[in-house]
Amino acid sequence: MAKAWPMAQTENHSKEEHGGQQERQFAKVNEIIALYEADESALIPILQKVQEEYRYLPEEILTYIATALGISPATVYGVATFYAQFSLDPLGKYVVRVCDGTACHVRRSQAVLDAIRKKVGLASGEKTTQDLGFTVETVSCLGACGLAPVVMINDHVYGNMTPEAITEILDTLEKREGDAK
Amino acid sequence: MAGTMIVDGKPVELNGEKNILEVARKAGVELPTFCYHSELSVYGACRMCLVELGNGQIVAGCSTPPRPGLEVKTTTPRVQKIRKMALELMLANHDRDCTTCEKNGNCKLQDLAHRFGIRQVRFGQRDIKVDIDDSSPALVRDPNKCILCGDCVRVCQEIQGIGVLDFAHRGSEMTVTPAFGKEMAEVDCVNCGQCAAVCPTGALVVKSQVEEVWQALHDPQKTVIVQIAPAVRVAVGETFGLEPGENTLGKLTAALRQMGFDKIFDTSFAADLTVMEEGTEFLTRLKNGENLPQFTSCCPAWVKYTEQYCPEMLDHLSTCRSPQQMFGSLAKKYYAKELNIKPGDMVVVSIMPCTAKKFEAQRPEFVTEGAQDVDFVLTTQEVVQMIRESGLDYPNLESDSLDMPFGFTSGGGIIFGVTGGVSEAVLRAAHYLLLGEELDQVNFTEVRGTEGLREAEIDVGGTKVRLAIVYGLAQAKHLLEELKAGRADYHLVEVMACPSGCVGGAGQPVGTNAEIRSARAQGIYTADKAQQLRKSYQNPLIEAVYEKWLGEPNGEAAHTALHTTYSERRRIQGDSISLGEDGEAKQVEVAVCVGTCCYLKGSYDVLQDLGRRLRGAHLEEDVDLKATFCFENCGSGINVKVGDTLYSGISPAKTGFIFDKITEALQSK
Ligand code: SF4
Ligand code: SF4
Ligand code: SF4
Ligand code: FES
Ligand code: FES
Numbered sequence: 001m002a003k004a005w006p007m008a009q010t011e012n013h014s015k016e017e018h019g020g021q022q023e024r025q026f027a028k029v030n031e032i033i034a035l036y037e038a039d040e041s042a043l044i045p046i047l048q049k050v051q052e053e054y055r056y057l058p059e060e061i062l063t064y065i066a067t068a069l070g071i072s073p074a075t076v077y078g079v080a081t082f083y084a085q086f087s088l089d090p091l092g093k094y095v096v097r098v099c100d101g102t103a104c105h106v107r108r109s110q111a112v113l114d115a116i117r118k119k120v121g122l123a124s125g126e127k128t129t130q131d132l133g134f135t136v137e138t139v140s141c142l143g144a145c146g147l148a149p150v151v152m153i154n155d156h157v158y159g160n161m162t163p164e165a166i167t168e169i170l171d172t173l174e175k176r177e178g179d180a181k
Numbered sequence: 182m183a184g185t186m187i188v189d190g191k192p193v194e195l196n197g198e199k200n201i202l203e204v205a206r207k208a209g210v211e212l213p214t215f216c217y218h219s220e221l222s223v224y225g226a227c228r229m230c231l232v233e234l235g236n237g238q239i240v241a242g243c244s245t246p247p248r249p250g251l252e253v254k255t256t257t258p259r260v261q262k263i264r265k266m267a268l269e270l271m272l273a274n275h276d277r278d279c280t281t282c283e284k285n286g287n288c289k290l291q292d293l294a295h296r297f298g299i300r301q302v303r304f305g306q307r308d309i310k311v312d313i314d315d316s317s318p319a320l321v322r323d324p325n326k327c328i329l330c331g332d333c334v335r336v337c338q339e340i341q342g343i344g345v346l347d348f349a350h351r352g353s354e355m356t357v358t359p360a361f362g363k364e365m366a367e368v369d370c371v372n373c374g375q376c377a378a379v380c381p382t383g384a385l386v387v388k389s390q391v392e393e394v395w396q397a398l399h400d401p402q403k404t405v406i407v408q409i410a411p412a413v414r415v416a417v418g419e420t421f422g423l424e425p426g427e428n429t430l431g432k433l434t435a436a437l438r439q440m441g442f443d444k445i446f447d448t449s450f451a452a453d454l455t456v457m458e459e460g461t462e463f464l465t466r467l468k469n470g471e472n473l474p475q476f477t478s479c480c481p482a483w484v485k486y487t488e489q490y491c492p493e494m495l496d497h498l499s500t501c502r503s504p505q506q507m508f509g510s511l512a513k514k515y516y517a518k519e520l521n522i523k524p525g526d527m528v529v530v531s532i533m534p535c536t537a538k539k540f541e542a543q544r545p546e547f548v549t550e551g552a553q554d555v556d557f558v559l560t561t562q563e564v565v566q567m568i569r570e571s572g573l574d575y576p577n578l579e580s581d582s583l584d585m586p587f588g589f590t591s592g593g594g595i596i597f598g599v600t601g602g603v604s605e606a607v608l609r610a611a612h613y614l615l616l617g618e619e620l621d622q623v624n625f626t627e628v629r630g631t632e633g634l635r636e637a638e639i640d641v642g643g644t645k646v647r648l649a650i651v652y653g654l655a656q657a658k659h660l661l662e663e664l665k666a667g668r669a670d671y672h673l674v675e676v677m678a679c680p681s682g683c684v685g686g687a688g689q690p691v692g693t694n695a696e697i698r699s700a701r702a703q704g705i706y707t708a709d710k711a712q713q714l715r716k717s718y719q720n721p722l723i724e725a726v727y728e729k730w731l732g733e734p735n736g737e738a739a740h741t742a743l744h745t746t747y748s749e750r751r752r753i754q755g756d757s758i759s760l761g762e763d764g765e766a767k768q769v770e771v772a773v774c775v776g777t778c779c780y781l782k783g784s785y786d787v788l789q790d791l792g793r794r795l796r797g798a799h800l801e802e803d804v805d806l807k808a809t810f811c812f813e814n815c816g817s818g819i820n821v822k823v824g825d826t827l828y829s830g831i832s833p834a835k836t837g838f839i840f841d842k843i844t845e846a847l848q849s850k
Pocket of ligand 3 (some may be wrong): 372373479481482483534535536537539677678679683684685686687781787
């Protein structure tokens with residue numbers, strides 16, 4: 001079974017472009033590997049760049065990288081799971097990062113997190129919604145403690161969050177999605 | 182380095198010791214270790230081997246080189262405290278169900294807890310239980326028992342050159358696992374078991390078939406026959422306090438008879454048969470200059486390795502089944518008839534030094550009338566357990582003799598158990614097989630030895646035959662690279678996965694090390710010398726078998742019963758990557774292999790070119806173009822699958838051909 005290709009879900013690509021889009025990304029893995037001359041000691045930067053392309057590290061791509069670098073897939077898996085920055089599961093279209101640094105924590109970031117999870121409908125233990133709409137994670141300190149509690153959605157930072165405020169923001173996003181369909 | 186070191190107040194002369202562990206041993210102190218193995222790289226993480234230096238510094242004995250004048254103390258209050266704490270931490274995170282553990286009585290963790298008098302664990306008790314992986318035919322992996330020493334990781338990486346296992350995740354979630362948390366049977370494990378042989382705990386153990394064998398023995402319907410591999414006879418005794426290398430075949434036979442096996446035979450007999458077949462095959466190839474070098478095929482770990490990693494050289498493998506499988510095939514195809522029973526009512530058990538033989542026995546090629554040729558494979562460890570269970574006083578058993586017609590061997594059949602043995606046995610027979618003349622020479626000491634790679638050049642009937650003998654698949658991998666690059670050139674290559682060959686197999690008694698392996702190898706050569714007949718073709722049973730059943734070596738009947746075929750095998754089970762949009766019903770599925778072999782031949786260019794052509798013809802909506810990993814047909818890549826048809830040998834210049842096939846497929850819909 002073919003897996004859903006995550007980038008196929010990003011916005012603003014007409015259908016005709018999709019085939020080419022996918023291939024360029026696959027080309028990208030080869031380009032990245034070539035950039036580092038298939039050097040096994042460059043595994044971490046290679047994984048970083050690949051994740052930039054795919055938004056996560058698909059199993060197949062990791063096996064592919066292992067093959068190209070001449071190391072074992074178990075080793076690549078080990079490195080990819082060691083660093084918190086890497087994700088081996090497809091991320092949602094919106095990645096919601098809730099800061100759980102000290103400043104945010106004392107300003108009740110937990111309640112914000114709970115509200116988000118409830119709003120997008122995540123069961124306990126789940127990180128990403130089944131339709132790949134939302135991924136919800138906690139991170140330690142986004143470096144915006146003055147605005148605590150802080151939530152980041154994709155590249156956008158929202159400060160002084162409350163359960164109510166974040167619910168409203170998510171509402172808007174969901175509505176926009178609905179309209180796009 | 183020369184000089185003197187002080188260990189616990191005693192001076193010790195240095196003489197090239199690698200580390201403080203070895204120096205301490207010279208002073209009569211055995212430091213505890215989990216993560217140190219003399220044949221692997223140093224990891225230095227378990228903190229058991231700590232010693233205190235004269236200046237109060239604490240260092241790891243395994244990773245600290247000796248220095249003249251250095252003073253170490255091995256049992257100071259600080260060292261004791263850290264060791265016990267480290268042990269308790271391991272125990273706290275360990276499933277401590279010792280009584281039902283496969284490693285009970287052989288476990289290093291249990292042993293050290295005992296040795297250091299751990300009576301309580303202050304850090305609680307592991308409360309999570311993760312799934313046990315028993316997918317492999319050879320091994321069982323229980324992560325609940327893993328102490329993260331990394332021994333298995335390094336043995337698979339450094340000795341076998343594969344790297345099936347590695348550390349994953351971090352902190353309290355850290356595990357040692359195959360890639361992507363997959364099961365052992367889904368990845369490229371060759372079942373050699375060396376990881377289990379070094380695992381200090383019950384986290385990696387041999388998969389036992391003892392219960393199944395008892396059941397067969399207790400079933401009056403079944404005729405249970407057993408074959409004993411060469412390397413077993415020189416190792417069983419160890420577990421009963423006898424010297425490693427002592428040949429106890431007679432006692433083992435007596436024990437098996439007592440357990441109720443109907444017939445007890447020798448795998449070495451089948452090894453003699455292998456020499457006839459493989460020798461004849463080799464001489465034919467040599468004469469015709471085909472498929473050289475010939476690779477030996479008796480080690481199933483090596484065979485699986487070749488299928489996974491070097492499919493383009495599969496036709497170099499000898500087509501001979503291993504001695505275990507030759508035996509099974511003869512037993513089920515011919516011997517069962519002679520006894521007038523159905524193959525299904527005969528149970529063939531093997532006693533092997535090897536875990537990979539468990540996998541081999543289950544290969545679908547080795548079946549007669551629907552019945553597996555070899556039903557159960559017991560390792561030396563398992564047969565020891567059965568002897569214990571039977572309450573037998575092994576060292577004092579009266580020797581018994583094997584049964585006929587498969588209970589007699591030449592010396593050539595016995596030396597199969599040690600690295601270089603297959604080569605030597607073939608050399609002993611080659612002259613005769615080639616010219617029909619006896620050669621006085623029996624021993625070919627050139628091929629013996631303990632180095633991982635040995636080379637020899639031997640005159641066979643006027644041809645200088647170049648041999649390479651290898652053990653450890655990492656060495657074999659290197660050799661394959663040299664062959665492919667044209668930097669090496671041989672006629673015959675013998676490969677065994679395990680250190681020193683099968684005497685160092687992972688089914689042998691726990692605690693095998695280089696010294697024990699040498700003693701077992703010595704035992705094999707002694708047994709060889711004691712044999713009246715040393716050359717396989719001299720074995721009268723072999724002659725009888727050809728006369729009665731098989732015709733001539735490499736003849737038709739022999740081919741059917743004693744030879745096999747190989748196929749490419751994918752290394753890791755994985756999904757394919759769809760390059761187009763997903764979710765819509767496409768009419769034709771096109772998959773391009775991006776597995777290693779195809780990748781190297783430019784399969785990626787094929788992918789891109791196909792994508793371009795499809796878009797050019799506005800067919801991207803109808804065709805689901807995918808990248809997949811490996812069609813198990815690597816030797817003839819690039820492989821592209823259109824619908825259900827696999828096209829091989831596609832080059833980037835031939836994408837037009839595939840494109841035409843796609844249009845045809847679309848038209849036929
Ligand atoms: S059995 Fe051999 S190949 Fe498999 S994981 Fe263990 S050491 Fe590696
Ligand atoms: S499985 Fe065994 S050898 Fe491997 S890390 Fe765990 S305890 Fe060590
Ligand atoms: S060398 Fe012998 S014991 Fe080791 S895997 Fe090969 S056949 Fe088995
Ligand atoms: S044996 Fe030295 S740290 Fe493990
Ligand atoms: S790499 Fe195996 S079929 Fe291509």
